Amino acid sequence: MSSEDRFRRVYAGNFDALLAYALRRVEQPEDAADVVAETFLVAWRRSRDLPPDDEIKLWLYGVARRVLANHHRGGTRRERLGERLRQRLSAVVTDPGRDVPQRLDVRAALKRLPETDREVLMLTAWEGLQPREIAEVLDVSPAAVRTRLTRARTRLRELVGDERDAPGHVLDVLTVPVPKEAR
Template sequence: MTSAIDHEDRFRRVYADHFEALLAYAIRRVDRPEDASDIVAETFLVAWRRVREIPPDTEAKLWLYGVARRVLANHHRGDQRRDRLGDRLRQRLTGGPAVDPGTEVPDRLVVRAALARLGELDREVLTLTVWDGLEPREVATVLGVNAAAVRTRLSRARGRLRELIGDERASSGHVLDVLTRLIPEEGR
């Protein structure tokens, strides 16, 4: 059985042997160099947490590249979400006359009360999709379920929310503008 000290020594060796290569890998794949250091830090955080899973010798480098690749993918998805949010905010700010935010308060209270009446998983699926902008496959990953289950729960949660709110004027899939937005088609 290996001790914590052995694992720490192993991690130190892996870090020393592969830090420079991973940093170069990340720098070549991001727009801002400061993002590369975040990618490498996150990669080694995963390595620290999973130090027992790091393969021996030369395979360790490949394992780290695999981790860094997934960290980069998450980073790029985050950038895309931030860009989409920025676009939506710019559109909203330039889209017409200023609206008093207080006029949305009653609708928001109704929506929050209706959300509180949904089951926990349905509420989480709905809010992750609508408020956090995640696609069903991303929600599935977060919740540890399959994407088909998320899509089914999302459809049911929207219907139940519509019933609770009594929003007859809403079109299919949309309950009050304060809650929903169009969900982009996801690549399947």
């Protein structure tokens, strides 16, 4: 009998028992399927070294036990990593819904600005472009961009308000500094 035929027989004769073994030891059925697949992968790779038929079931349980141990260790590592990422993100990310009213007020004010004012503000604040870069995009001089930017900020402040705690005031949109030009 070839090693491939023997493997097929070992697989067919032990799959159900190994799946039941794994299902009783993991939280998710998908994980049990992975454990069994990994166990039979080890058996396939070592098919020439498999123990005699009367010992094969116990050998497969031993392999499945080690695969499960690796699975559980990996799960613990993933949980710890997930917790560290959640802590970092919670420190960095604020509730996106918190700024919605202010953002809506700013967007409404932006819509009321002339197209040239709106574009120069958005290219500066949202795209992070320098005046010389904006000048290239708009096909005007950098001096014209700086003038338009000053006027646009003034108009936007008039529409939204300049009080820090007033509804609609979004500091980062109103006071984004003009990036220093690289020379």
